[in-house]
Amino acid sequence: MDATDPRGLVGELALRQLDAAYNLARWLLGNDADAGDAVHDAFVRALQSAHTYAGGNARAWWLTIVRHCCFARLKERSDGRRFVAIDQLAADLGEAAVQRILPKSAADGPEQGAASAQERARLHRQLHELPPEYREVLVLREIEELSYREIAEMLSIPIGTVMSRLSRGRERLLHALRADAARSGERP
Amino acid sequence: MNCESSRHLLPLYFDGELDPAASRAFESHLDGCAACRQALHELETLRARLRDPAARFAAPAALRARLAATAPARPRMRNRPWLALAASWLAAAAVGAGSAGLWQDRQHAVQAQAQLTRDLFAGHWRALAAASPVDVVSTDRHTVKPWFAGKVAESPPVHDFAAQGFPLAGGRIDYAGSARVPVLVYRHGGHLIDVFVLASADPGLPRQAQMRGYGLRTLALGHATAAVVSDMDEAELDRFAQLLAQGETAAPAR
Numbered sequence: 118m119d120a121t122d123p124r125g126l127v128g129e130l131a132l133r134q135l136d137a138a139y140n141l142a143r144w145l146l147g148n149d150a151d152a153g154d155a156v157h158d159a160f161v162r163a164l165q166s167a168h169t170y171a172g173g174n175a176r177a178w179w180l181t182i183v184r185h186c187c188f189a190r191l192k193e194r195s196d197g198r199r200f201v202a203i204d205q206l207a208a209d210l211g212e213a214a215v216q217r218i219l220p221k222s223a224a225d226g227p228e229q230g231a232a233s234a235q236e237r238a239r240l241h242r243q244l245h246e247l248p249p250e251y252r253e254v255l256v257l258r259e260i261e262e263l264s265y266r267e268i269a270e271m272l273s274i275p276i277g278t279v280m281s282r283l284s285r286g287r288e289r290l291l292h293a294l295r296a297d298a299a300r301s302g303e304r305p
Numbered sequence: 306m307n308c309e310s311s312r313h314l315l316p317l318y319f320d321g322e323l324d325p326a327a328s329r330a331f332e333s334h335l336d337g338c339a340a341c342r343q344a345l346h347e348l349e350t351l352r353a354r355l356r357d358p359a360a361r362f363a364a365p366a367a368l369r370a371r372l373a374a375t376a377p378a379r380p381r382m383r384n385r386p387w388l389a390l391a392a393s394w395l396a397a398a399a400v401g402a403g404s405a406g407l408w409q410d411r412q413h414a415v416q417a418q419a420q421l422t423r424d425l426f427a428g429h430w431r432a433l434a435a436a437s438p439v440d441v442v443s444t445d446r447h448t449v450k451p452w453f454a455g456k457v458a459e460s461p462p463v464h465d466f467a468a469q470g471f472p473l474a475g476g477r478i479d480y481a482g483s484a485r486v487p488v489l490v491y492r493h494g495g496h497l498i499d500v501f502v503l504a505s506a507d508p509g510l511p512r513q514a515q516m517r518g519y520g521l522r523t524l525a526l527g528h529a530t531a532a533v534v535s536d537m538d539e540a541e542l543d544r545f546a547q548l549l550a551q552g553e554t555a556a557p558a559r
């Protein structure tokens with residue numbers, strides 16, 4: 118392989134930013150199987166288009182590809198192929214099921230971690246129930262730490278739209294969490 | 306600034322999207338407005354919950370292995386692509402900076418500056434691609450500073466900025482040209498920050514540079530120069546550079 122082969126660089130970048138890619142895909146698609154497949158598609162595509170990378174934030178470039186592959190999958194889904202979204206299933210089955218499918222420590226909690234696992238489950242459910250355009254900017258800004266400009270470029274929308282979606286998304290999420298906490302009589 | 310007009314600035318302030326002057330103006334409103342402070346606190350709490358690493362979906366190990374297996378084969382020296390790419394990017398940057406018709410020595414200066422800048426970016430990328438970006442892993446500056454003794458001519462001053470969100474991660478020795486230089490490594494969220502401590506007060510680096518989403522900031526550190534390289538966003542990079550400069554004026558607590 119040529120030492121200047123950009124595919125080597127892109128492969129490294131994608132693997133280094135694999136958690137970010139997976140987290141985004143998981144939030145956009147709602148289940149592990151689709152998220153894994155979308156990230157795999159994105160990886161292949163990133164390697165193929167490595168030579169077209171023209172500079173700028175490499176992470177944002179990679180996440181843009183991931184996002185495209187997620188939407189391709191969503192389209193496939195709505196075109197007839199049926200997938201059962203695990204989150205949807207969990208919402209039907211209730212909190213216990215949600216906790217079983219949550220990442221990492223959520224399900225393994227001895228009683229000390231139980232409260233925070235429940236809190237996390239609640240946050241996950243409320244974030245998942247947000248309209249996708251709000252959920253997406255929240256994930257990109259709050260979890261993946263992209264700037265307004267980077268998000269605007271990724272989504273091909275004006276910065277003003279990023280700002281309004283972010284504000285509304287935060288508002289709705291805070292409101293939902295407050296209502297949720299009030300219902301269960303706990304602190305938010 | 307009244308509360309209504311400042312309320313729409315709150316998210317911008319919170320997201321680091323205000324310029325320094327507007328930030329200061331907003332902060333002076335914040336000092337006198339409990340409602341805005343409460344709203345800011347809510348945003349901070351929400352962010353902390355969303356950013357909790359345990360709440361983030363991590364890529365399954367099987368997926369990682371599957372992708373690593375299909376990744377292009379690495380060349381014999383695993384760090385070569387980074388270096389080669391860094392070189393080609395820097396060559397492009399140098400061409401951009403040194404348009405035709407400059408004096409010969411100016412050309413040399415530009416080339417030397419580009420060369421050093423390249424070394425720093427390349428050092429950072431190499432560290433990112435390596436198994437570990439640090440040779441000595443420690444969050445304790447009293448461990449990191451003596452580690453440098455004997456390895457480089459002068460141990461750099463080491464400060465921890467954990468309280469400000471930039472915990473010390475360790476240190477390593479890297480090369481800038483043919484010189485061995487100490488590098489202090491910090492973390493900020495998922496970002497890695499390299500601080501190259503160059504012995505010269507004027508190594509001829511640009512005050513700032515940007516390349517492929519990575520930024521460089523240069524600042525004076527006593528009679529030495531610190532070059533900060535990271536992929537943090539610009540505002541955070543500036544904030545860290547400022548802390549570093551202040552850390553130098555404040556006497557290190559022994």
Ligand SMILES: [Zn+2]
Pocket residue numbers: 307308309311312334338339340341342
């Ligand atoms: Zn106010």
